[in-house]
Amino acid sequence: MMHITFIGGGNMATAIIAGLTKARGCQISVVEPNADKRAQLAQQFGVTTQEQLPVYFGSGQIVVLAVKPQQLREVCGGLASRLDGALVLSIAAGVGVSALSRWLDGHERIVRIMPNTPAMIGKGVAGLYAPRGVDEQDRDAAQRIMAAAGSTVWLDEESGIDDITAISGSGPAYVFYFIEGLIDAARQMGFDDATARELALGTFEGAVALARHSGEDIATLRANVTSKGGTTEQAIASFDASELKSAILRGARACRARSVELGVQLSQD
Numbered sequence: 001m002m003h004i005t006f007i008g009g010g011n012m013a014t015a016i017i018a019g020l021t022k023a024r025g026c027q028i029s030v031v032e033p034n035a036d037k038r039a040q041l042a043q044q045f046g047v048t049t050q051e052q053l054p055v056y057f058g059s060g061q062i063v064v065l066a067v068k069p070q071q072l073r074e075v076c077g078g079l080a081s082r083l084d085g086a087l088v089l090s091i092a093a094g095v096g097v098s099a100l101s102r103w104l105d106g107h108e109r110i111v112r113i114m115p116n117t118p119a120m121i122g123k124g125v126a127g128l129y130a131p132r133g134v135d136e137q138d139r140d141a142a143q144r145i146m147a148a149a150g151s152t153v154w155l156d157e158e159s160g161i162d163d164i165t166a167i168s169g170s171g172p173a174y175v176f177y178f179i180e181g182l183i184d185a186a187r188q189m190g191f192d193d194a195t196a197r198e199l200a201l202g203t204f205e206g207a208v209a210l211a212r213h214s215g216e217d218i219a220t221l222r223a224n225v226t227s228k229g230g231t232t233e234q235a236i237a238s239f240d241a242s243e244l245k246s247a248i249l250r251g252a253r254a255c256r257a258r259s260v261e262l263g264v265q266l267s268q269d
């Protein structure tokens with residue numbers, strides 16, 4: 001039985017808990033100052049909730065740091081004396097193992113995880129990184145927790161967490177942004193809101209499922225829609241004229257840069 005305590009019961013913790021409650025063999029509690037969120041989590045997932053940190057975490061327990069990066073230092077300060085060697089998993093963007101370890105009074109059983117919100121429905125993608133000193137058993141525990149919520153990728157270098165944040169961590173927002181654009185376009189064509197939403201979501205679902213199912217190169221799938229002298233060609237030419245692909249690359253780079261910057265800013269003494 002894994003005893004897992006989430007510190008922070010916000011959006012991302014909720015998504016991981018939703019995935020985890022479908023897996024067996026976990027006892028989950030959540031430390032969350034907001035009473036409404038505590039009530040919601042208890043009601044939705046049947047987890048134990050607490051307003052304050054428990055007095056003590058034994059070495060058989062797992063603590064997931066799921067507060068905003070800006071709150072981490074204070075939370076670690078309160079946690080340090082209560083950790084009796086428990087495994088700590090941090091899902092926070094930017095903040096590195098060395099800062100976490102320092103804030104936790106030299107604690108070394110730390111794994112960093114960059115999840116994403118589709119974990120909520122078991123379709124998450126998570127990147128994981130553990131420093132060399134973390135043993136197989138702890139890596140396996142982190143792996144099992146995230147595998148309950150989707151797929152996982154282990155990163156050899158800690159900087160890989162910044163990379164994966166820019167792709168899959170923040171990525172769902174990029175996809176929702178494109179969907180919003182397609183819905184707006186559908187509304188402009190005169191479709192009502194519900195139909196516009198259905199057309200956009202159905203198109204995304206169908207396209208992703210087709211890509212998965214066919215295993216074809218994505219460029220080939222796009223070419224299959226794009227008849228010479230036809231309609232799609234005009235849309236793609238317009239996207240190219242707007243340099244949409246390089247805009248996506250610039251966006252991902254800006255995201256990564258912010259992850260690095262957060263780490264530097266927040267770990268300064």
Ligand SMILES: NC(=O)C1=CN([C@@H]2O[C@H](COP(=O)(O)OP(=O)(O)OC[C@H]3O[C@@H](n4cnc5c(N)ncnc54)[C@H](O)[C@@H]3O)[C@@H](O)[C@H]2O)C=CC1
Pocket residue numbers: 007008009010011012013031032033034037066067068069071075091092093114115116117169170
């Ligand atoms: N939202 C996302 O898609 C992703 C978020 N993350 C990371 O997850 C972490 C949490 O992000 P979100 O869930 O989006 O934020 P959120 O604001 O929804 O959740 C943070 C929660 O922490 C609670 N909190 C504040 N102070 C606390 C304290 N002292 N002790 C316990 N709980 C406290 C807040 O009441 C709030 O419910 C961040 O570090 C973020 O970088 C990582 C990957 C994806």
Ligand SMILES: O=C(O)[C@@H]1CCC=N1
Pocket residue numbers: 093165169170
């Ligand atoms: O926007 C953020 O800072 C968090 C980290 C990855 C996704 N959301």
